Amino acid sequence: MLATRIRSWKSVALPTAAVLVGLAAPVVTTTPAAATTTAYDSTYYKNAIGKTGTSLKSSLHTIISANVTKISYSAVWNALKVTDQDPNNSNNVILLYSGVSRAKSLNGGDVGDWNREHVWAKSHGDFGEVTGPGTDLHHLRPADVQVNSIRGNLDFDNGGSAVTNGGGSTVDSDSFAPRAADRGDVARMILYMAVRYDGGDGFADLEPNEKVGNGSDPFMGKLSVLKAWNEADPPSAFEEKRNQVIYDTYQHNRNPFIDHPEWVEAIW
Numbered sequence: 001m002l003a004t005r006i007r008s009w010k011s012v013a014l015p016t017a018a019v020l021v022g023l024a025a026p027v028v029t030t031t032p033a034a035a036t037t038t039a040y041d042s043t044y045y046k047n048a049i050g051k052t053g054t055s056l057k058s059s060l061h062t063i064i065s066a067n068v069t070k071i072s073y074s075a076v077w078n079a080l081k082v083t084d085q086d087p088n089n090s091n092n093v094i095l096l097y098s099g100v101s102r103a104k105s106l107n108g109g110d111v112g113d114w115n116r117e118h119v120w121a122k123s124h125g126d127f128g129e130v131t132g133p134g135t136d137l138h139h140l141r142p143a144d145v146q147v148n149s150i151r152g153n154l155d156f157d158n159g160g161s162a163v164t165n166g167g168g169s170t171v172d173s174d175s176f177a178p179r180a181a182d183r184g185d186v187a188r189m190i191l192y193m194a195v196r197y198d199g200g201d202g203f204a205d206l207e208p209n210e211k212v213g214n215g216s217d218p219f220m221g222k223l224s225v226l227k228a229w230n231e232a233d234p235p236s237a238f239e240e241k242r243n244q245v246i247y248d249t250y251q252h253n254r255n256p257f258i259d260h261p262e263w264v265e266a267i268w
Contacts (some may be wrong), residue, residue: 007043038259040044045256052266060195060263064253071137071250076116077107079250080142082169083242086089094139094238095102097151097178098167109145117143119186121153122192125204125218133197137246138255139189151176155212155221156229175212175222184233187226191264195222195256208268223268230257230264 003072026143043048048059071079086092090137095114106113119139127133143151147166157175162168178186189206199205204218211221235258242257257264 001125005174017134017148018178036260044105044254045259046265047055054267057195057267060256061198063202064192064196064256066088068251068255070131070132070252071135071227073116073135076135076137076140079137080116080140081107082249083245084142086095087238087241093142095147096143096182097163097169098144098165099179099181100144100165102144103143107142111146113145114142115145115148117141117148117151119189123153123216124214124220125197127203127214132201133193133203136196137250138192138196138243138253141189151166153215156190157212157225180233181231181236182233183229184231184235184261185239186232187233187264188228188235188239188255188261190220191230191257191268192255192265194252195267207235227264227268230261234261 038045044192045063048056048063051059079251081093084096085104086094086101088103091103091105093104093114094101096117096119102114107115109115117140119135119141120133122128122134123131129135133139144165147163147169148173150163150166154171154174154176156177158177159172160170160172160175160177163171163176166179169182170177170201177183193206196209197203197206206220208216208223208226209219209221210223211219216223243255247254
């Protein structure tokens with residue numbers, strides 16, 4: 001059963017028209033994510049409730065790193081067919097960045113296929129596809145092969161030109177912006193990774209920063225943009241269900257920023 005969520009109303013002004021190529025994106029005005037309450041606050045998150053800053057981040061790291069079941073990279077294929085299933089067509093998955101519904105059977109590396117996108121680019125920290133951050137379902141999503149290739153290992157920021165068949169995603173020489181409906185998802189995945197992998201488990205200490213072009217350093221930008229995306233695009237029913245499936249069926253841990261998007265501001 002999905003966690004019960006109670007959220008106060010918040011005002012979000014979103015762009016009403018597509019951004020023309022070459023023009024600056026309109027300013028998105030948001031108010032901070034309102035406090036939420038879930039069914040997991042008295043159990044799973046009990047040691048984090050009421051904390052802020054580094055104390056909250058540390059508590060969440062302990063919570064989401066405990067008793068985690070790790071899966072192989074090959075097992076990710078079948079897992080994504082469940083976690084990202086199209087709610088309107090059980091034969092398809094919904095692709096990140098483009099929003100396209102595509103047949104589950106079209107997983108692979110050819111044009112027209114979908115593949116496994118590492119939202120926290122695996123080169124940022126050099127963790128590759130090994131079990132752990134390289135196979136963590138909380139940042140792995142199905143994406144169109146060509147759109148995934150265009151994103152590559154770019155950091156996230158606003159601006160750029162339209163991505164062909166990208167559903168409204170944009171790209172420039174040093175950054176990528178997903179379509180508006182996926183921006184909050186991306187922000188919460190990146191910040192989950194920063195809390196989950198802190199350098200104490202043999203992998204790099206992953207952290208968000210205010211840069212783009214981070215290359216192989218274990219950083220991902222731009223933090224201020226990711227925070228704005230988290231506010232402008234709150235968790236959807238699809239994202240919440242995905243979080244639940246990963247918790248119930250696969251890894252048995254949660255992305256806390258889907259349950260409590262206000263914790264982004266509380267930490268950063």
